[in-house]
Amino acid sequence: MFGLGKKDTTVFVVVIILALCAPFILNPFPTGSSLAQFNAGYPDLMQRFVIFGIFAIGFNLLFGLTGYLSFGHAAFLGMGSYAAVWMFKLLSMNVIPAILLSMVVAGLFAVVIGYVSLRRSGIYFSILTLAFAQMSYNLAYSVLTPITNGETGLQITLDDPRILGSSATADGSIPVTNLFGLEMRHFTTVDVAGWSFNFSVGYYLCAVIMILAFYVAVRIFRSPFGMMLRAIKSNQQRLYYTGLNARPYTLAVFVISGMYAGLAGGLMASMDPLAGPERMQWTASGEVVLMTILGGAGTLIGPVLGAGFIKYFENIFSKINDSVLHGWFAFLPDGLENFVIAILHPFVGKGWHLTLGLMFMLVVIFLPGGLVEGGQRISRALRRDKPEDNGAASKASHEPAE
Amino acid sequence: MGILEVKDVNKRFGGLKALSEVNLSVTENTVHAIIGPNGAGKSTLLNCLVGKLIPDTGSVMFDGQSVLGRKPFEINQMGISRVFQTPEIFGDLTVMENMMIPLFARRDGAYRLHAFRSVESEAELRSRAEAMLEDVKMLDKRNMHSASMSRGDKRRLEMAMCLVQEPRLLLLDEPTAGMARADTNNTIDLLKEIKEKRDITMAIIEHDMHVVFSLADRITVLAQGTPLVEDSPENIKGHPKVREAYLGEAA
């Protein structure tokens, strides 16, 4: 189906279902319950999940396939955001031109940065990309303020021209990003017996784009181009003597992956029309690296999982403060309650970094292939129960004869 | 005029003269063996042919065109494939994928690989790859991760990757080193068969005289960077200088 193999079709269908049903899946706890704190099904976070998913998918095309570790990918995301916000300021609040321009701008920068950086490989490449991104960040923060509005970030204002739209709405506020009138921030909340689910226009736009982006990525993975990118990672020398010039292909994938980043940046600005320089900082580039590795570099779905994992911690764990903890453990006797809270206190709220750091270490130590490997292990363990399975049978033949 | 003409090639590594005044002419559709003691410069010479090294002076012409100054992949696209002395394969890929890459390179050229069509759908190329694997008796290993094969298998895979490109000139640097005797014999047969079936020229470096004498039409003996003699196999076998400096008891 869709020109994909059987396994890929399954993965793809799973991704579609997950993306479309996210409002349900991410809100498993009734609103009133104390566990509602763990619900992630509100528009902003769902949007972030899929946007960073797109970013990570694109990054993985470059890193997972060719092994070129770019440490400056956030620059493309940032440039995409700036491009999109400028589009909102100058043209109209429709997201389509903004997203298109963000991809084009990011792509153009990727051509230049990629062309230069790909002259080196390994760590030298990483540092070149890092240097470019840090330069962009530092300049955006200071000298380029007329374009980027510096530290504060580029925002839309009441007196932007917006030649195809209006500078201000009738009631004097700034117009809202939209898709031909459909407002991005519009959402409907459906309450079902204690649960409430948010269906947001913005989220579904992002989700559909993410599904498309995922589809394109799968096709690239399975194409001759994708295969030869893996060959680059494996043995460049052999590739050259096999009659293929690796350089244009790596540049191509660098640009594609830069455009994915630009797309993510454009979407981010479309959901929330602001673009700040921190988006280009090395920590942001590092974050997408971490997302990809955490989920499983070189796998199809890993980067999306990794993105979700990190964003979840950032947004959910950081909000658990002591009074929330007291709410959960109120049923315990006072002394015990305070004890439990004292134990948990360093790991939540302002300690969310600590938990995230520990999770990084635990995942990489125990699941060398990332979260995807965790999933595989679980499914393997489940399958092991069924003796008629092929995989298990063929493995048995490898066992010692006695 | 041979298909490959090497004229007055010199190559130095620092103080060491690895090649000096090498002249070599390989006639089309023949097997030309290059033998000589270790460190004689055989691999260096091959490196000069495929663009891995650039000679200090001299010229290398393939089919009337100079290969000097061209990139390795351009030289390959001209029709020269090479098997290395230590196996060079795509270790992270399966055997079948290793075979597909040279096929794509041959069909689509250096720059035009598809980014959207699935590899699975290339039935024709797949069947050619499978046929080639069958020829080197590796079809049963087609889905194996190529890094986890034994060394002899890696060599056979590399040779299959070169052969499947149907090059006009095939350069083999000790193709049978480390191969089991049975496979060595197989390889000899395979190379012979290919030579008969197709227009192919081969230059082969080998220390296994059995292979050399079974395949070669002409032999050049290289010693200390210069060609010592070039002659037919029979004459080389009897050449006293060669026997003493190189062949030893094997002759």
Added chain:
Amino acid sequence: MDAIILQILNGLDKGSAYALIALGLTLIFGTLGVVNFAHGALFMIGAFCAVTLNRILTLSHQVVDESRKDFLGNPLKVDVPYVNDWFGEAAGATIIDWAVPLAILFSIPVMIAIGVIMERGLIKHFYRRPHADQILVTFGLAIVLQEIIKYFYGANPIPTPAPDVFRGSFDFGVLLGFDPNVIIYPYWRLVYFAFAALIIGGVFAFLQFTTFGMVVRAGMADRETVGLLGINIDRRFTIMFGLAAAVAGLAGVMYAPINSPNYHMGMDFLVLSFVVVVVGGMGSLPGAVLAGFVLGVLESFASMNEIKSILPGIDQIIIYLVAIIILLTRPRGLMGRKGVMED
């Protein structure tokens, strides 16, 4: 002219800090090939060794002073350090004053222990894993170490002054025949410079005049074969790690008076130190040191008003710009060895 000399001096000093940090990093990253994102954290812990020693020396008991009131209007409790009780007020104050130099001694065993534990407990399992995995685990570790420090010391910078005798600055200009106050240089930075030179020299000597360096280099290229030659490479890697941690820690201790330590100071230096190591060239100790000084001096020049007025914002990007230029003109940085982390 004087401005240039001034900036060279400044640059050398800044460079010595970069060189020292990069030196520690390159032992692990350039030599062992482990992408150690926790290196900055080691530097930070070094600085906190100074803070900790300061705290230990000022361990106090409280004396209630009825004559003064605290902010809530209760009698003020005055902290009296134990050292004052034991050695008398003057001697006690001197000991506390010398906390930073004393912390050098204190930090060496602490840092070596941390390095060894880190290597044995964690990094050991990652030599054969992809660099990406190393990044993830060391980054995780860096966060954890930072958060632990933050938990105990807070997020604010903690002033950790140098001994009183090193306060103030030395007038170089007078020495060179300029007017007074034209070229001045803080004493502590001179100390830092000398200290850095000492450490760098020591590490070079250790690696140059013993086979240790060669063995580690070989072990990084091919652990298996080195093992086949009867060498316990694991132990040497552990030692190397301990050494690197100690160098990082010492760099941190001495840096504490220059900038008050805070829990994220390591992250601030992390990227920069990676840039320095790579610009110097992977696998080259002299390269890392050279790059440290080159970048330090260039950064100082870029901050000159004369240059900033021609190229606004140049000081924001100079390091990265220079890194790009060097890496494009010299494929393996200033002095890099072939094949080290090029794939």
Added chain:
Amino acid sequence: MNVRPDFSKNANMAETAPAFLSVWDMHSYYGESYIVQGINFNVHEGEIVALLGRNGAGKTTTLRSIARLNSPQVQRGEIWLDHKPLHRMSSYEAATAGLGLVPEDRRIIPGLTVEENLQLAQIAPPIGWSLERLYELFPRLGERRKQEGVTLSGGEQQMLAIARALARDIKVLLLDEPYEGLAPVIVDEIEKTLRHIKEQGMTTILVEQNAVRALQLADRAIILDTGSIVFDGTAAEVLQNEELRAEYLAI
């Protein structure tokens, strides 16, 4: 075929130990793939044993298991060298206990010169041949001592790998295809050396594809097939046994 050696504490070791090197019921895995499937053999002091078999039979795996490298993993079995339990050691301990391996892909250490490669072998005791003596055996290496090891020609690298093993005072020498890529005269030379050190009491296991050559040198032969021993006897027996030669050695 073999009895388990009795190394119980009280027994007189010299008497009970049936052999110098004993491999007992060894099972080796690469990850999940099961390669060496329970092999037993003994090697006596001063013997040269040829370990033969097709590509992928498990010869390299066997040698690597004995040398206690990290992969393959020996999941069961015991290896005793001169009353020392190798199977409880890591590779560097095994090396200090007197084991020397010349790996099949030579494993010259990049970034080190020829001389440094040899010096490296003499850092951990026990130290064997002096560098001068090694250069005497391989004059080529002497000439190239300042060159980076990996830029040597294929044959020169092989010499370096062998020299590196001899630079240590070893009791058992494991050679994985030592003749590969060497000129016939050099092979003769090395054979002579092997005979020479055998006279001085060196015990050797030789893996070689050129079975005839190996059998001429060896006292005994072991033939492996898909990870199991299919023959263990004297070299002469193999040479006489047509069926064995045809089936496993293609000679």
Added chain:
Amino acid sequence: FTNEPTGGSVTLGFNVPQTGPYADEGADELRAFELAVEHLNGGGDGGMMNTFSSKTLDGTGILGKKVEYVTGDTQTKSDAARASAKSMIEKDGAVMISGGSSSGVAVAVQGLCQEAGVIFMAGLTHSNDTTGKDKKANGFRHFFNAYMSAAALAPVLEKMYGKDRKAYHLTADYTWGWTQQESIQAATEAMGWETVNNVLTPLAQTDFSSYIAPVLNSGADVLVLNHYGGNMVNSLTNAVQFGLRDKQVNGKNFEIVVPLYSRLMARGAGENVKGIFGSTNWHWSLQDEGSKAFVQSFGTKYGFPPSQAAHTCYVQTLLYADAVQRAGSFNPCEVGAALEGFEFDGLGNGPTLYRADDHQCFKDVLVVRGKENPESEFDLLEVVEVTPRAQVEYAPDHPMFAGGNLGSCNPGA
């Protein structure tokens, strides 16, 4: 309107830096918020509710609804701050967002609150832009700003250091730094000082030696450090290291000025702050009834005196609650109207006005100096002068604040 509270409780969102360099400041803000909520709900001693001139708050929550709160981490990054604020608005139903400790974040979150239709009560933000070119109808600032710092500081500097001074500015290269520098330069030049040079320093700079080294030779005799946070700690430490304060230039003692002080940062700079002038919004040693009540209840609960960040956050929370109470509605537009032009007293800074034109509070500003002999680790600054409000006021269309537009209030959905 957005997030109209329906049950028996109302949720406020406190968005402060919990990680990164300003984490301690954020923690202090959070303490103040918790204290304010406790007081609003009738707990504790009531703090400044007792001294507040408006008496609508009675300890029964806001409009009879119990006050609940959610917290989040801004990480001092606009993106993260907006994400966190959005989650409070979308997920937790917060009607008001407060907190923050940098202007970039404040402006970003203020913009978000405007779009989303909730009230933003800014925490620590000192840039002129927050209520200048980036002002928003839904946003309110109690904290003072760069212009006011300069206006308060200049006369004191004149008094202490004379009219004939040459100043050298080091300025953090981002919007807050620029507005701070601009303000100080204008104010000092107005009283006769000369500005020798203004050098922008990268935000990420940690070692300022190369910027400080040329200062002495430039002919300047005053160094103005337009830095905040880590930048300020480091640049001041470096400047003192260079021995600048022991030098004489033009026959005068060389002096250093730090326009914006905070106690936490002063602590980071340690001994180096001694004798150095700066300004601050509030200080715990103030002796008015409001300040005393606040220090008393904060100090009793947490064991140390509150910072100016804590003070402003506490006050903002009370002001919001009071405005709701007076408006009789949580509707942002009605609350905003109740805050606009509101005159009050008893919250620590004397009589104060929430100006309707730009939503900036006008009140007395403190000029402080690093204390020579501190008695405790909190006793680092001494108040030199309480500059009266009249002296720091400016017209809404002052050029340094021009270009913005409040827009109209947005009640959201």
